[in-house]
Amino acid sequence: MPSASVVAASSLGVVTLEECLKTRRSRREFCWDPLSDDELLRLCWAGQGITGPGGLRTAPSAGGVHPLELYVVSATAILHYEADADRLAGMARGDHRPALCTAAESQDVIGLAAATIVLVAVQGRMDPRYGARSRRYELMESGHVAQNILLAATAMGICATPVGALDDGAVRDVLDLPPSHTPVYLVALGHSSDRRRMSVSG
Numbered sequence: 661m662p663s664a665s666v667v668a669a670s671s672l673g674v675v676t677l678e679e680c681l682k683t684r685r686s687r688r689e690f691c692w693d694p695l696s697d698d699e700l701l702r703l704c705w706a707g708q709g710i711t712g713p714g715g716l717r718t719a720p721s722a723g724g725v726h727p728l729e730l731y732v733v734s735a736t737a738i739l740h741y742e743a744d745a746d747r748l749a750g751m752a753r754g755d756h757r758p759a760l761c762t763a764a765e766s767q768d769v770i771g772l773a774a775a776t777i778v779l780v781a782v783q784g785r786m787d788p789r790y791g792a793r794s795r796r797y798e799l800m801e802s803g804h805v806a807q808n809i810l811l812a813a814t815a816m817g818i819c820a821t822p823v824g825a826l827d828d829g830a831v832r833d834v835l836d837l838p839p840s841h842t843p844v845y846l847v848a849l850g851h852s853s854d855r856r857r858m859s860v861s862g
């Protein structure tokens with residue numbers, strides 16, 4: 661199981677925000693190199709890291725409710741980002757990427773990614789406060805979180821592509837989550853390599 665130790669997410673690089681905004685692209689050219697635990701943790705922190713009092717985070721959330729959870733599917737494990745501790749906790753061993761790929765319309769971008777971050781909405785967090793509007797807010801917030809991850813990946817020189825074509829139930833099964841948890845968005849990630857490049861169209 662990958663280390664569950666806390667790694668400080670103090671630096672995402674020295675690239676300016678303007679440069680990140682200018683250069684972010686959906687990149688689907690990945691080499692085989694895995695992302696390190698530290699890289700995965702920093703990307704999750706960018707999406708959902710706690711940065712303020714009362715659990716306020718890097719991404720905004722309606723009413724500060726924070727209905728989203730992040731999971732990582734890598735070549736060796738499924739991990740859960742525990743925002744309170746800023747750590748990745750192991751949920752399952754093994755390479756579940758092929759199953760995740762199947763659950764995402766068999767897109768090569770998921771099959772070839774070193775790791776994919778899965779954004780999951782937890783039903784019941786938003787509902788008491790926002791009722792029928794909750795589902796819409798969850799989707800809006802997933803966009804904020806995904807963009808944070810994409811910009812952080814850009815700053816770190818990591819290739820990333822957001823993927824919305826997924827079968828919620830099938831992804832839920834891959835992660836072995838309860839019915840209250842709805843996968844809403846994926847971010848495929850990997851290192852680029854000119855030497856060992858696998859180019860896929862998307």
Ligand SMILES: Cc1cc2nc3c(=O)[nH]c(=O)nc-3n(C[C@H](O)[C@H](O)[C@H](O)COP(=O)(O)O)c2cc1C
Pocket residue numbers: 684685686687767769821822823824825862
């Ligand atoms: C909501 C959403 C869903 C997307 N779904 C997919 C997808 O399923 N597969 C994929 O390869 N790219 C997907 N993309 C990435 C788009 O193809 C990409 O953003 C678009 O081609 C523009 O390119 P850019 O991101 O480099 O600006 C998605 C993007 C968004 C915003």
